[in-house]
Amino acid sequence: MHIEKSPEDYYNKIFDLLEAHHNWFRSCIPLIASENVPSAAVREALMSDFGNRYAEGWPGERVYAGCVYIDQVELLCIELAKKLFKAEFVDVRPTSGVCANLSIYTAFTQPNDRMLALSIPNGGHISMGKKDFNGTAGAVHGLRVEYFAFNKDEMNIDVDQTKKIVEKMAKDEHDPPKLAMFGGSLFLFPHPVKELADFFHSYDMFVCYDSAHVSGLIAGGKFQDPLREGADALTLSTHKTIFGPQGGAIVSFEKYSERIKKAVFPGNTSNHHLHSVAGKAIAFAEMLKFGKEYAEQVVRNAKALAQALYEKGFKVIGERKGFTESHQIALNIVDYGDGGTLERELEKANIIVNRQLLPGDIQAGRHYTHPGGLRLGTQEVTRLGMKESDMREIAEFIKRVIIDKEPTEKVKRDVIEFRKSYQKIHYAFDKMLDAYEYVKIRG
Numbered sequence: 001m002h003i004e005k006s007p008e009d010y011y012n013k014i015f016d017l018l019e020a021h022h023n024w025f026r027s028c029i030p031l032i033a034s035e036n037v038p039s040a041a042v043r044e045a046l047m048s049d050f051g052n053r054y055a056e057g058w059p060g061e062r063v064y065a066g067c068v069y070i071d072q073v074e075l076l077c078i079e080l081a082k083k084l085f086k087a088e089f090v091d092v093r094p095t096s097g098v099c100a101n102l103s104i105y106t107a108f109t110q111p112n113d114r115m116l117a118l119s120i121p122n123g124g125h126i127s128m129g130k131k132d133f134n135g136t137a138g139a140v141h142g143l144r145v146e147y148f149a150f151n152k153d154e155m156n157i158d159v160d161q162t163k164k165i166v167e168k169m170a171k172d173e174h175d176p177p178k179l180a181m182f183g184g185s186l187f188l189f190p191h192p193v194k195e196l197a198d199f200f201h202s203y204d205m206f207v208c209y210d211s212a213h214v215s216g217l218i219a220g221g222k223f224q225d226p227l228r229e230g231a232d233a234l235t236l237s238t239h240k241t242i243f244g245p246q247g248g249a250i251v252s253f254e255k256y257s258e259r260i261k262k263a264v265f266p267g268n269t270s271n272h273h274l275h276s277v278a279g280k281a282i283a284f285a286e287m288l289k290f291g292k293e294y295a296e297q298v299v300r301n302a303k304a305l306a307q308a309l310y311e312k313g314f315k316v317i318g319e320r321k322g323f324t325e326s327h328q329i330a331l332n333i334v335d336y337g338d339g340g341t342l343e344r345e346l347e348k349a350n351i352i353v354n355r356q357l358l359p360g361d362i363q364a365g366r367h368y369t370h371p372g373g374l375r376l377g378t379q380e381v382t383r384l385g386m387k388e389s390d391m392r393e394i395a396e397f398i399k400r401v402i403i404d405k406e407p408t409e410k411v412k413r414d415v416i417e418f419r420k421s422y423q424k425i426h427y428a429f430d431k432m433l434d435a436y437e438y439v440k441i442r443g
């Protein structure tokens, strides 16, 4: 018999589910490369009244009254981000990485222009995708997306072949790209910005670098320094290797500031989530203080996890180059199943990863629901205080699920035991709350 739920039933159920999620994550190994766990300080900022206000425009030039304190926080957020990225100009208003990329498209291209980016199996993000695939660049801004040449063995952009592609577009077709977008979602090794930026500039292309995944590593002085290597702007996420709230930002030079500001507002945002700006500011202060030590440990952990997985028999992508220089590890798991199935098996053992399209998957007939890869990231487990020896334990848990096919219930029991020692946040000013502690503020 169907019993109609009351509003109270829904209300209580939602809180039950929220609390259940927090309790579950306390005993999981979180390895999604695009996530992180914010400090209690960031969570406090997110709960503030800033989240209920409007502040369209730039600090001091708002469309609304009531922004006395909001303006001060946003200016501090900008100041912190400028220090973090040694930059002349930062716009912290984009509400996501996609919004930041779309603002760059708006500022520096016209619909129907050509743009250069990585294809999704080679590491590109959906925001750089073609119209046919409903990617933001093609479907929203009408750009014609062309691909960088990619070297699968190097897991990187092929410099010489890419130059040939652009020369052909410019000389034979009289239609060079207007924008090159480095960076992406599967991102193991620094991209050849230094090798290509001058060449792209010689065709009047704007050079952007999507650092959504690696922004915390760049801020911490690891990986690469795109603005000094020739990029005109960085777009970023504030919640992957930076441990802030979900959001975006654009980092660039003063000469581009007016175009970027207009593209962000009114171009691509109305109000810009002011509680998130406060959270970004707190996370930037944490990064300024702890970012170097954190970024170094993230990369050490990624290398240790990759090495341990390799020694246990996994095909770890990028072997010849030391597996990774970022927080990410990519596994080719076609010998054991497909990415979709194995992602779910690992989840049953409280190991949270995501399936990943790898270079060559589409040609091999694989699809994004059942791709040939898994992607792992070490940024969140590093925030929980884990070190290289813990990476070896994690590799063993993953092997037990994927290679040994042990019952996931059995592995899960050991994962829960392992996780008990890692409940606190590291690289933060305030460590009072546990990382995934559920905070109840209703009566």
Ligand code: DSN
Pocket: 033, 034, 097, 125, 184, 185, 186
């Ligand atoms: N799709 C996300 C990632 O995991 O890379 C970023 O938006």
